[in-house]
Amino acid sequence: MKPGVSAEHERAADLDLMAATLAEPYRIKVVERLQMRSRGERERLLSDAGNSVFYLESSDVFIDLGTDSGTAAMSDEQWAALMRGDEAYVRSRSFGSFERSVRDVTGYPHVIPTHQGRGAENILMELLVSPSQLVLSNAHFDTTRAHIERRQGKPIDLVGDALWDFDERAPFKGNFDLAKLAVALERYHQHVAFVSITITNNLACSSPVSMENIRGVKALADARGIPVYFDASRMSENAYFIKTRERGYENATIPQIVREMLSYGEGCWMSAKKDALVNIGGFIALQDEAMARRCQEKLVLYEGFPSYGGLARRDLEAVAVGLKEGMDEQYLAHRARLLAHFGERLEAVAGIKVSKPVGGSGVFVQLESVYPHLTPAELPGVALAADMYREGGVRVGAIPFHLRTVSLPDGEITERLFQFARFALPRRVYTKSHLEYVVSVMARVKQLASRNKGYRVVSEPEVLGHFFARFEPL
Ligand SMILES: *Cc1c(COP(=O)(O)O)cnc(C)c1O
Numbered sequence: 001m002k003p004g005v006s007a008e009h010e011r012a013a014d015l016d017l018m019a020a021t022l023a024e025p026y027r028i029k030v031v032e033r034l035q036m037r038s039r040g041e042r043e044r045l046l047s048d049a050g051n052s053v054f055y056l057e058s059s060d061v062f063i064d065l066g067t068d069s070g071t072a073a074m075s076d077e078q079w080a081a082l083m084r085g086d087e088a089y090v091r092s093r094s095f096g097s098f099e100r101s102v103r104d105v106t107g108y109p110h111v112i113p114t115h116q117g118r119g120a121e122n123i124l125m126e127l128l129v130s131p132s133q134l135v136l137s138n139a140h141f142d143t144t145r146a147h148i149e150r151r152q153g154k155p156i157d158l159v160g161d162a163l164w165d166f167d168e169r170a171p172f173k174g175n176f177d178l179a180k181l182a183v184a185l186e187r188y189h190q191h192v193a194f195v196s197i198t199i200t201n202n203l204a205c206s207s208p209v210s211m212e213n214i215r216g217v218k219a220l221a222d223a224r225g226i227p228v229y230f231d232a233s234r235m236s237e238n239a240y241f242i243k244t245r246e247r248g249y250e251n252a253t254i255p256q257i258v259r260e261m262l263s264y265g266e267g268c269w270m271s272a273k274k275d276a277l278v279n280i281g282g283f284i285a286l287q288d289e290a291m292a293r294r295c296q297e298k299l300v301l302y303e304g305f306p307s308y309g310g311l312a313r314r315d316l317e318a319v320a321v322g323l324k325e326g327m328d329e330q331y332l333a334h335r336a337r338l339l340a341h342f343g344e345r346l347e348a349v350a351g352i353k354v355s356k357p358v359g360g361s362g363v364f365v366q367l368e369s370v371y372p373h374l375t376p377a378e379l380p381g382v383a384l385a386a387d388m389y390r391e392g393g394v395r396v397g398a399i400p401f402h403l404r405t406v407s408l409p410d411g412e413i414t415e416r417l418f419q420f421a422r423f424a425l426p427r428r429v430y431t432k433s434h435l436e437y438v439v440s441v442m443a444r445v446k447q448l449a450s451r452n453k454g455y456r457v458v459s460e461p462e463v464l465g466h467f468f469a470r471f472e473p474l
Contacts, residue, residue, distance in 0.1 A: 085314025117271025
């Protein structure tokens with residue numbers, strides 16, 4: 001091998017081959033047996049579950065794409081770190097590892113552990129939101145929305161309209177519509193609690209937000225003296241999309257991009273169950289010491305002492321390691337390519353439409369492309385989830401997205417309901433062949449789709465109802 005240029009060239013050729021074949025940049029050390037129930041059993045189980053796949057036992061599901069949250073496979077390094085957990089109540093060594101890792105990654109000096117993302121949201125919304133105040137976001141995740149509403153606040157979603165066109169390959173469909181943000185700030189600035197940037201924009205097809213957009217949001221918020229916080233649950237995947245889609249970031253590293261994004265905020269919260277590759281955990285990280293103290297006071301009431309926040313100390317060790325592993329570029333590249341490939345196969349083989357370009361958490365399926373004969377009121381998302389289980393033992397999510405936004409040019413608040421199915425991909429869990437199986441099941445479902453007459457709700461609780469509703473076929 002010649003030194004210099006040719007070594008770099010060879011390295012690039014190796015990476016290209018890995019990319020082209022979708023070879024996983026890890027190997028499997030422990031396996032878990034999967035069960036496939038018979039067709040007859042699946043029919044019965046689904047009917048017993050009130051036709052909601054959220055009530056199915058995991059052991060009755062063959063491939064589970066219901067969520068990518070807390071479902072990652074941990075690495076050998078994470079399991080080793082768990083064993084090193086120091087379970088002392090006060091000043092545990094494990095909190096030190098966790099705090100160093102979060103500070104290093106986010107650049108924020110104050111770190112508050114929570115048991116998961118919504119634990120952080122509960123504390124932050126209590127401190128930041130007063131009744132009737134607005135929170136402006138590109139789009140709030142459903143737990144974030146619920147916590148703001150519990151405070152009698154109003155979550156407003158200002159994502160751009162490109163989101164609704166699944167074929168429009170805009171690279172950053174998760175962006176704020178800056179014109180809407182400007183109008184909302186102009187009209188309501190006295191009532192705005194804070195601006196929240198969700199990276200990636202999970203409900204908005206898990207689409208990324210560009211650095212340019214983040215800077216634009218920061219400038220508009222600064223002009224009104226309104227603080228900016230990040231929902232950073234998926235910040236590493238967002239950074240990867242910036243690196244590969246935004247001019248000027250080709251040569252930046254993922255840690256550099258994450259630091260730059262977060263530098264435009266007062267702080268962030270994170271569900272570590274996503275990009276930090278753990279099964280449980282979360283945190284708040286902040287610039288301001290006084291705000292951190294106020295969070296800690298709430299933390300002791302709701303979650304636990306400031307040095308563990310509702311987690312076993314070993315869990316803090318697993319987050320400390322996973323946060324870094326989740327920023328590894330080869331891992332991120334593999335995940336993004338596998339998802340893009342999955343989306344292409346679903347369109348080419350099963351003949352349905354997915355949101356393009358495919359985002360970070362999974363593939364979002366346009367329901368009209370599967371059930372053109374069903375109206376939104378006939379719950380095509382519930383139909384798809386039921387059919388995927390009945391035909392192949394696959395669990396997928398059907399998520400209604402209640403968007404409350406402002407219209408241009410006057411800034412009137414309007415509401416809209418968006419329904420889709422999400423085929424979420426747990427991290428480091430399923431292979432390309434598993435996804436090929438799902439593509440085949442989807443093709444079968446699409447062929448039989450005209451037989452499905454839709455569903456209606458039998459019962460639905462008020463808070464986060466879509467998780468707990470039961471349905472019957474029409
Ligand atoms: C998952 C998620 C949350 C909530 O976190 P939990 O750990 O599930 O409580 C908040 N925001 C975003 C963007 C998420 O993806």
